[in-house]
Amino acid sequence: MSAPIRLPIPRDAADALARGSLQWLEPLAGNEAFAAWVELATRTQSVFVAAADKPQRLAARLVGRRTTAERREREEREARRHRSGESRTRPAGERFPAARRPSVYWEEGGEGGPLLLLNGWTVGGSVWPAAWLKDLERSFRVIRMDTRGSGLSRTAPAPFTMSDLADDAAAVLRAAGVERAGVLGLSMGGMIAQELALRHPALVGELFLVATRPPTPAQIPGSSQLTEQSFDRPASGESIQQFLRSRWAAHTAPGFAAREPALLDELVEQLGQRLTPRAGVMNQALAVLGWHGPRRLASLRVPTTVVHGEVDPLTPVGNGMRLARLIPGARYVEISAVGHLVPLEAGDVLADVVRGAVPGGP
Numbered sequence: 254m255s256a257p258i259r260l261p262i263p264r265d266a267a268d269a270l271a272r273g274s275l276q277w278l279e280p281l282a283g284n285e286a287f288a289a290w291v292e293l294a295t296r297t298q299s300v301f302v303a304a305a306d307k308p309q310r311l312a313a314r315l316v317g318r319r320t321t322a323e324r325r326e327r328e329e330r331e332a333r334r335h336r337s338g339e340s341r342t343r344p345a346g347e348r349f350p351a352a353r354r355p356s357v358y359w360e361e362g363g364e365g366g367p368l369l370l371l372n373g374w375t376v377g378g379s380v381w382p383a384a385w386l387k388d389l390e391r392s393f394r395v396i397r398m399d400t401r402g403s404g405l406s407r408t409a410p411a412p413f414t415m416s417d418l419a420d421d422a423a424a425v426l427r428a429a430g431v432e433r434a435g436v437l438g439l440s441m442g443g444m445i446a447q448e449l450a451l452r453h454p455a456l457v458g459e460l461f462l463v464a465t466r467p468p469t470p471a472q473i474p475g476s477s478q479l480t481e482q483s484f485d486r487p488a489s490g491e492s493i494q495q496f497l498r499s500r501w502a503a504h505t506a507p508g509f510a511a512r513e514p515a516l517l518d519e520l521v522e523q524l525g526q527r528l529t530p531r532a533g534v535m536n537q538a539l540a541v542l543g544w545h546g547p548r549r550l551a552s553l554r555v556p557t558t559v560v561h562g563e564v565d566p567l568t569p570v571g572n573g574m575r576l577a578r579l580i581p582g583a584r585y586v587e588i589s590a591v592g593h594l595v596p597l598e599a600g601d602v603l604a605d606v607v608r609g610a611v612p613g614g615p
Contacts, residue, residue, distance in 0.1 A: 285545045288469040292543030295412045303410065322408065329408045332527075333358055336379075336405060355424040358405035359398040363390025366458075367431045368607070370397045371422060373440030373464075374537050375483055375529040377404020383519065385600035392608060393435070398425050400445070402533025411536045415544040419448035426456050437461040437607060439596065440568065441537065444468070444544055450555045460557040460580075461607055464565055464593050466572035467579055471547035473571040479503060480567070483534055493528075497521045506564045506592040516597055550579040557583040560606055562591030562598065584612075 281287040309320050319327075337360070359378065368389065372378055378397035389395050399406040401413050401421060409421075422445060426434055436457050438446030443465025450457040466472040482503070487496035498521050502510035510517050529537075557580045561573030570587065577585035586606055591598045 282542060283470045283472065283474065285470045288543050288545035291539060292414050292545070295414050295539055295543055299410065299412050302412070325408050329405055333405050336360070355421060355428050356406070356409045357399055357401055357421045357425065359396060359425045359429075361394060361396045361429065362386075363393055363395045365391075365393045367426070367429070367434035368393035368395050369422060369426060369431075369434050369436045370395060371436065371438040371442030371445045372397075372400065372403075373442050374541065375403060375534050376524070377406075377527060377529070379404060379526070380520070380523040382516065382597050382600050385596050385604060388600075388604050389607065396425065396429055396431070396434070398422060400442070400537065402536045403529040404527055407530060407533055411532070413536060413540055415444060415448045415540050416452065418445045418540060419452050422446075422449045423453040423456055431456070433458040435459040435461065435607070437463060438465060439463045440465055440593065441541055444541065447550065447553075448544070450553055451549055454553075454555065457555050460553075460555050461560060462557065462573075462576055463560045463595050463603065464562060464568055464573075465576070466568050467547045467550065467576050469545040469547075471575055471579065473569045473575070475565070475567045475569050483538075484531065493525060494521055497524050501594070504567055504593040505598055506562065506590050509592065509598055513598075520594075520597060547579055550576075551581065553580050558586060558606060559583055560586045560588065560595060560603060562593060562595055563587055563589045564591065565593045567593045 306322065310322075336358075370378065370381065372380060377399045379399070381397065386395065398421070400418055401409040402411060410417075422436075433456060436446045436449060436459070438444070438461070440463075443462040446457075446460055446462060447465075447468070450460055482500050485496075485500070487493055498510075498517060501520055501524070502517060505517075559573045559577045559580075561568075561570050563570055573585065573587065577583045588595065588599045588602055595603055
């Protein structure tokens with residue numbers, strides 16, 4: 254079986270192409286018709302990718318080889334077993350027959366009512382502040398999921414839409430034996446949480462939408478520079494730790510990185526353990542780009558709390574205000590002098606919100 258032909262693209266050219274594509278898409282990102290087209294195109298592509306995968310695997314077996322996808326899947330299965338063996342939480346991804354097993358990795362810990370955590374763009378389910386997570390696990394059975402393309406779900410089917418990500422979350426809850434759970438979504442995770450509540454309302458007992466936005470076209474754009482930086486790579490001579498630190502510090506409130514260097518160090522260490530590849534970053538970005546239909550939120554009948562940082566540079570605070578208006582009966586909690594990374598910057602306040610100890614306004 255001959256090796257595939259690859260056209261060499263210089264790294265700088267690839268980065269420039271990614272940035273140029275983002276600049277071209279930016280004016281269209283708020284157009285609902287364009288978002289609907291992106292969603293349809295993504296679904297169509299996923300069908301073709303799935304159809305082409307089986308004959309490729311069969312051809313590889315006939316010559317005694319594995320496809321690249323099969324090799325990556327095998328490596329990820331081994332990594333999942335290794336994580337499960339080391340984790341203090343109760344791993345759940347391998348306890349179920351293949352027919353019932355979600356395509357994404359997840360794990361759980363703690364005792365109490367179930368609480369599903371959905372993390373943001375490019376970030377896996379293992380990237381949460383350790384002290385904050387431990388605090389939550391004293392009150393809740395916390396379930397953490399690696400969204401497709403990140404963490405230990407990098408070989409899950411792609412491309413995908415926001416609906417697919419919401420269905421993954423539903424599959425995880427069902428596999429965990431959860432009939433109804435609280436759901437906390439941060440950034441892109443908040444978008445998944447909204448879609449989960451729309452598609453599977455019986456599974457969602459309460460919503461906590463943190464530093465997130467409504468579907469297109471109701472969103473308020475944030476810093477395009479921060480979005481573009483998600484596709485960057487370390488500069489020559491810059492370590493991956495330095496790169497991650499500077500990139501994520503820019504998501505926080507001014508002065509936070511200097512005040513709390515240990516928290517940022519922990520974040521960088523967690524991110525560096527399993528970086529999201531560029532393909533995963535792009536597929537997640539397409540899922541966000543194709544997400545639309547804010548009018549659907551009027552049908553939600555789930556108790557909802559919207560939490561937003563006052564100085565969020567990536568998702569401006571007006572997004573939280575709009576969400577609170579679009580979802581019937583939603584309460585709104587705004588935290589002063591806090592940026593986009595609310596669990597990191599104001600973890601104690603967020604934990605109290607989840608426990609119901611912080612009142613919100615209408």
